[in-house]
Amino acid sequence: MEIGIDSFAASPNGFEDNAKAIQELLERIALADQVGIDAFGIGEHYRKEFLDSAPTTILAAAAARTKNIKLTSAVTVLSTSDPVRVFQNFSTIDLISNGRAEIVTGRGSFTDSFPLFGYNLNDYDAIFSEKLELLLINRDNEIVNWSGLFRPPLREQAIYPRPIQKKLPIWLGVGGTAASFTRAGKLGLPLMVAVIGGQTHKFAPLVELYRKTGEEAGFSHEELIVGLHSFGYVANTREEAIDAFYPRYAEVIASMNKERGWVAPSREQFEAQADEKGAIVIGSPDEVAEKIIRHSKALGGISRFNFQMDVGLSHEQMKKSIELIGKEVVPLLNSK
Amino acid sequence: MEIGIDSFAASPNGFEDNAKAIQELLERIALADQVGIDAFGIGEHYRKEFLDSAPTTILAAAAARTKNIKLTSAVTVLSTSDPVRVFQNFSTIDLISNGRAEIVTGRGSFTDSFPLFGYNLNDYDAIFSEKLELLLINRDNEIVNWSGLFRPPLREQAIYPRPIQKKLPIWLGVGGTAASFTRAGKLGLPLMVAVIGGQTHKFAPLVELYRKTGEEAGFSHEELIVGLHSFGYVANTREEAIDAFYPRYAEVIASMNKERGWVAPSREQFEAQADEKGAIVIGSPDEVAEKIIRHSKALGGISRFNFQMDVGLSHEQMKKSIELIGKEVVPLLNSK
Numbered sequence: 001m002e003i004g005i006d007s008f009a010a011s012p013n014g015f016e017d018n019a020k021a022i023q024e025l026l027e028r029i030a031l032a033d034q035v036g037i038d039a040f041g042i043g044e045h046y047r048k049e050f051l052d053s054a055p056t057t058i059l060a061a062a063a064a065r066t067k068n069i070k071l072t073s074a075v076t077v078l079s080t081s082d083p084v085r086v087f088q089n090f091s092t093i094d095l096i097s098n099g100r101a102e103i104v105t106g107r108g109s110f111t112d113s114f115p116l117f118g119y120n121l122n123d124y125d126a127i128f129s130e131k132l133e134l135l136l137i138n139r140d141n142e143i144v145n146w147s148g149l150f151r152p153p154l155r156e157q158a159i160y161p162r163p164i165q166k167k168l169p170i171w172l173g174v175g176g177t178a179a180s181f182t183r184a185g186k187l188g189l190p191l192m193v194a195v196i197g198g199q200t201h202k203f204a205p206l207v208e209l210y211r212k213t214g215e216e217a218g219f220s221h222e223e224l225i226v227g228l229h230s231f232g233y234v235a236n237t238r239e240e241a242i243d244a245f246y247p248r249y250a251e252v253i254a255s256m257n258k259e260r261g262w263v264a265p266s267r268e269q270f271e272a273q274a275d276e277k278g279a280i281v282i283g284s285p286d287e288v289a290e291k292i293i294r295h296s297k298a299l300g301g302i303s304r305f306n307f308q309m310d311v312g313l314s315h316e317q318m319k320k321s322i323e324l325i326g327k328e329v330v331p332l333l334n335s336k
Numbered sequence: 337m338e339i340g341i342d343s344f345a346a347s348p349n350g351f352e353d354n355a356k357a358i359q360e361l362l363e364r365i366a367l368a369d370q371v372g373i374d375a376f377g378i379g380e381h382y383r384k385e386f387l388d389s390a391p392t393t394i395l396a397a398a399a400a401r402t403k404n405i406k407l408t409s410a411v412t413v414l415s416t417s418d419p420v421r422v423f424q425n426f427s428t429i430d431l432i433s434n435g436r437a438e439i440v441t442g443r444g445s446f447t448d449s450f451p452l453f454g455y456n457l458n459d460y461d462a463i464f465s466e467k468l469e470l471l472l473i474n475r476d477n478e479i480v481n482w483s484g485l486f487r488p489p490l491r492e493q494a495i496y497p498r499p500i501q502k503k504l505p506i507w508l509g510v511g512g513t514a515a516s517f518t519r520a521g522k523l524g525l526p527l528m529v530a531v532i533g534g535q536t537h538k539f540a541p542l543v544e545l546y547r548k549t550g551e552e553a554g555f556s557h558e559e560l561i562v563g564l565h566s567f568g569y570v571a572n573t574r575e576e577a578i579d580a581f582y583p584r585y586a587e588v589i590a591s592m593n594k595e596r597g598w599v600a601p602s603r604e605q606f607e608a609q610a611d612e613k614g615a616i617v618i619g620s621p622d623e624v625a626e627k628i629i630r631h632s633k634a635l636g637g638i639s640r641f642n643f644q645m646d647v648g649l650s651h652e653q654m655k656k657s658i659e660l661i662g663k664e665v666v667p668l669l670n671s672k
Contacts, residue, residue, distance in 0.1 A: 011497070019500045022431040026400060051497045054421070054428040060393035061400035061432045064362060084452060085390070085421075092390040095358040096397045116420060116495075118488020152454020159452075161347070161387045164355045 001296065003330050004039030004306035005032050005322060006074040006229055009051040009058060012312075018051055024315040025051075026061055031319055033066035035326025040066075041074030041104065041229075041306060046112040049255075056089035063097035071097055074229065074306070075106035075173035075192070079127045080113035082151060083135035084159060087168075094163035101163065104192045105132060106173030107180075123150070129183070132172075136187070139168050171227065181206045185213025190225040192306075193299075199277045200230070201298035208300065227304035228295060232281035233313070234288050234324040241282045246270050248312040281307065285328035292329070293336060337632065337669050339661060340375030340642035341368050342410040342565055345387040345394060348648075354387055360651040361387075362397055367655055369402035371662025376402075377410030377440060377565075377642060382448040385591075392425035399433035407433055410565065410642070411442035411509035411528070415463040416449035418487060419471035420495060423504075430499035437499065440528045441468060442509030443516075459486070465519070468508075472523070475504050507563065517542045521549025526561040528642075529635075535613045536566070537634035544636065563640035564631060568617030569649070570624050570660040577618045582606050584648040617643065621664035628665075629672060 007028075012021050029040045040062060042055040052058060059071045071093060076086060086103070094101035107128045114121050130148045137144055138159050147153035171190040174180035184191045191210050195203055207226055214224040231249065235241035246267055254264035265273070274280040277298075281291050296302040307325065309318055343364075348357050365376045376398060378391040388394060395407045407429060412422060422439070430437035443464045450457050466484045473482055474495050483489035507526040510516035520527045527546050531539055543562055550560040567585065571577035582603055590600035601609070610616040613634075617627050632638040643661065645654055 018497055019431045019434050022428070023434070026432070046494075046496065048494065048496050051428070051431065053424040053496055054392070056390070057392050057396035057425055057428040057432065060396040064397035064400040082453070088389040089393055092358070092387070092393040095355045095387065096362070096393065098355050098359070115491070116493050117418070155451070157452050158382075158384065160382065160384050160389055161354055 001292070001302065001333050002038035002070075002304040003292075003325060003333065004041055004070075004072070004227075004304055005037060005325070006041040006043065006306045006308045007052075007310040008043035008045055008074075008308075009055075010310045010312060011049055011051050022051055022058065025058070026065060028315070028318055028322055029062040029069070030065045032322050032326065033069040035323055036330055037069060037322065037326045039070040039072055039102070039304065039306070041072040043074045044077045044108065044113075045110060046116050047110070056093060059101070060093050060096055063093050063100065066097070066100075068100075070100045070102055072102035072171075073104050075104045075108060077108035077113050078105045078131045078135060079107055079124065080117040080119050081131070083131050083138055084154075086135060087138040087159060088161070090168060091161050091163040094165055094168060095161060099164045101165070102169040102171065103135075104171040104173045105135065106192075109175065109194075119150075125179075126150075132187075135170065139170060173229075176203075176206070178206060178209060181210040182213050185210045185219075185224070186217050188214055188217060188219035188223050190227065190303075192227040192229055192304075194229045195279045196231065197273060197279050200228070200279050200295045201277055204298055204300065211300065225303045226299060226301070227306065228299065228302050229306040229308060230279050230281050231309070231311070232288065232307035233309045234283065234285055234307075234321045234329060236284060236324075238283040238287055241284070242267075242271065242274060244313060244317055245282055245309075245311070252311045281305070285324050285332060288325075289329050289332035289336070292333060337628070337638065338374035338406075338640040339628075339666050339669065340377055340406075340408070340563075340640055341373060341658060341661070342377040342379065342642045342644045343388075343646040344379035344381055344410075344644075345391075346646045346648060347385055347387050358387055358394065361394070362401060364651070364654055364658055365398040365405070366401045368658050368662065369405040371659055372666055373405060373658065373662045375406040375408055375438070375640065375642070377408040379410050380413045380444065380449075381446060382452050383446070392429060395437070396429050396432055399429050399436065402433070402436075404436075406436045406438055408438035408507075409440050411440045411444060413444035413449050414441045414467045414471060415443055415460065416453040416455050417467070419467050419474055420490075422471060423474040423495060424497070426504060427497050427499040430501055430504060431497060435500045437501070438505040438507065439471075440507040440509045441471065442528075445511065445530075455486070461515075462486075468523075471506065475506060509565075512539075512542070514542060514545060517546040518549045521546045521555075521560070522553050524550055524553060524555035524559050526563065526639075528563040528565055528640075530565045531615045532567065533609060533615050536564070536615050536631045537613055540634055540636065547636065561639045562635060562637070563642065564635065564638050565642040565644060566615050566617050567645070567647070568624065568643035569645045570619070570621055570643075570657045570665060572620060572660075574619040574623055577620070578603075578607065578610060580649060580653055581618055581645075581647070588647045617641070621660050621668060624661075625665050625668035625672070628669060
């Protein structure tokens with residue numbers, strides 16, 4: 001099983017030192033590479049709290065500072081992007097990183113990019129569907145002929161540079177929408193499931209739907225790869241981990257209250273979600289390794305687990321967690 | 337005077353090892369930084385011969401590997417880009433590089449991007465003019481209200497992240513079109529003049545037009561900065577430089593024959609352009625320093641000279657030239 005870290009490049013308190021924040025993020029990616037973590041993902045947002053509106057620049061900078069780690073999006077908001085530009089960006093990152101680029105594409109969980117780039121939210125699903133089609137065509141063909149509703153047509157257009165990987169990995173990032181699982185299955189795309197709260201095993205029927213749809217569409221079990229993205233954090237002990245993570249996490253959730261009606265959980269509610277079956281993967285290295293294995297079994301076997309820990313913890317706290325994940329959680333998973 | 341190197345990320349013979357080509361380009365940028373060169377620029381093209389369709393990923397990777405050098409485009413083809421994305425990309429590079437990002441924007445000398453991104457060449461100048469306006473608005477305002485013909489309107493849209501430089505430098509890259517010099521003057525933008533052939537001093541009236549227009553528009557002499565971009569290459573002696581550069585340069589020009597009707601110059605014709613007043617800045621460090629000073633005087637004083645040497649020379653040849661420029665040409669210019 002591969003282990004990854006995802007970050008939304010959170011802008012720190014007061015937004016005063018965003019250059020420092022980005023440079024520290026790059027340090028953490030370099031550290032993740034050094035301690036043997038398999039993948040690092042950068043999100044894509046269009047708001048003051050996150051510095052990842054141009055995620056491919058962050059990934060490219062990371063590519064120049066790392067040797068082995070895969071560099072991916074988490075997720076590429078394809079609906080409001082041009083699939084030609086997306087492919088060119090990731091293809092160039094693939095060249096810079098010597099074959100370590102991946103795309104996780106999804107509809108995104110925020111809608112800020114729609115008014116910014118002039119799209120209509122009424123077309124939410126149709127836009128994504130069409131753009132995903134074009135992205136896959138760009139991946140599989142050097143010369144493209146295509147036409148659609150939401151992007152000018154391409155007639156005998158060549159798209160360069162080509163990546164070094166024969167087939168640049170393109171995952172579909174999904175939340176809880178059944179149709180998204182079906183879409184991934186029909187296309188035979190690797191599936192990245194974001195389980196942000198609740199209990200992870202409850203996603204088993206949806207993952208099963210993905211595998212069933214994929215097999216019916218003619219894809220092999222080996223092609224139908226499943227990854228899991230959840231909040232997570234590792235410290236020496238469970239108590240230390242929760243003491244550090246919970247207050248920051250609660251602040252993030254509370255700040256979404258006005259916009260989304262989310263209510264911050266009490267510490268007790270949080271601990272329930274951090275419990276045996278809960279989605280939050282937090283604790284000592286042992287506990288976290290056990291939990292990832294439990295989640296994997298519940299979902300019929302996962303190929304990658306991604307930690308999202310960037311809720312406002314300090315650089316030092318996140319570095320310590322990344323070290324524990326690389327040096328303790330990864331070997332524990334490999335030994336089982 | 338600042339000295340820069342511009343590259344179009346040429347894909348090497350046979351296009352077989354583009355990953356190596358990009359990684360060597362990044363090595364040359366790191367070397368340029370180490371030897372004290374002031375700026376490195378990456379072009380933007382949409383064809384097999386060049387690997388720079390996603391130039392901001394290359395610049396971001398360079399930002400992660402350098403300390404002092406300014407990182408710029410050469411040029412950003414703004415007409416077929418979204419000024420919001422362009423600003424977000426360069427603003428993120430500014431954070432990654434701790435304030436070293438610049439944009440040189442222009443109409444571009446190739447037209448491949450028009451059919452690729454669905455624009456009509458009939459609107460060539462109108463598109464550029466409108467998009468430049470929006471790019472400057474994005475630079476100068478965090479919240480943008482704007483509408484135009486070639487991009488969806490922005491209503492109270494916030495554009496993040498903000499760069500660390502208070503005013504991200506935006507130059508106007510121009511060729512030989514008088515109206516472009518006037519445009520730069522009216523807007524008070526720094527001017528980057530590409531003189532690709534012929535004699536550099538013949539551009540003096542156009543540069544004078546820029547300064548006059550700029551002063552009439554209320555900008556000070558200090559704000560009306562002029563840079564010069566030309567083919568150039570430095571070796572130990574003039575003969576060695578021309579022996580290495582001429583055959584590759586002639587190949588590049590000849591390969592444009594079918595498309596643009598360019599005819600490769602004979603060695604004699606080349607040497608004439610490499611002569612005292614010619615545009616090609618080639619020779620020993622002494623000769624090149626003298627020539628840059630001559631060109632600067634002919635144009636009423638320039639603030640930056642950029643070498644374009646990426647015509648198919650080997651990595652070793654270009655590294656040697658970059659070293660000579662940093663260690664010999666730059667000190668010679670500083671001592672005059």
